[in-house]
Amino acid sequence: MTTGIDLLAPGTTITLADDTEVPLVYSFRGLxxxxxxxGSVAAVQSVIQADGAAFGPLIEIIGAGAVSSGMFEPYVREHQDAKGRRHVTEIVYKRRDGRQLGDLLHPGHLDxxxxxxxxxxEQAMKSAEGNAAAAPAARPVETVTPSPGPSATTSPSAPSTFRPAPSGT
Incomplete structure (x- = not known):
């Protein structure tokens, strides 16, 4: 028996404040x-214990489990330090209607x-049964540098109401 991540684990379901049910499944993307x-999955607990703040990390942990359903998308906020290193400062999980997961979680349902x-x-991390094949080696994650802004080759999006002037008039 080998230990691995069961990507087909059914997960569990939570109910949001607007009565929407969201399955939590921790896929590789969520992890x-x-x-x-x-920094690591294990570091979440130490962040909660060290800072004493739990709501922010819990939103991000729950959000990471909600992305596999397709109901929520992560929006990563990061900053660049003086040495050029990028650091993720927050991940905001938004539903297609634009509502943030943090606004849809009810503090009374924390437990x-x-x-x-x-x-x-636990379901995702449980031991795999039988003769599971070894997983291929993980590929390094590529960091995409965001655009520095509009330039001669890029420009901001035009509003949907924009109507260009006809040429030749």
């Missing part, structure tokens, strides 16, 4: 988001959220 934000993400995380 990579947690690592990008906290059920913690139970749900813990159970989903």
């Amino acid at each position: 990579a988001l947690i690592e990008a934000r906290f 059920s959220y913690v139970t749900a993400f813990t159970r989903a995380f």
Whole structure:
């Protein structure tokens, strides 16, 4: 028996404040988001214990489990230090209607959220049964440098109401 991540684990479901049910499944993408934000999956607990703040990290942990459903997309906020290194400072999870996950979680359901993400995380990390094939080596994550802004070859998007003047008039 080998230990691995079960990407087909059913996860668990949480109910948001607007009664939407969201399955939490920790895929490689979700786990990579947690690592990008906290350095490692194990570091999340130490961040909560060291800072005493739990709501921000919990939003990000729950959001990482919600991306596999396709209901939420991560928006990464990062900064660049004086030496040019990029650091992820926050990941905001938004639904297609633009609402942020943090606005849809109810503080009174904190216990059920913690139970749900813990159970989903355990299901993803449980030991694989039988003769599981070894996973291929992970490829390094590529960091894309954002555009410095408009230039001769790029420009901001035009509003949908923009109508260019006809040529030749």
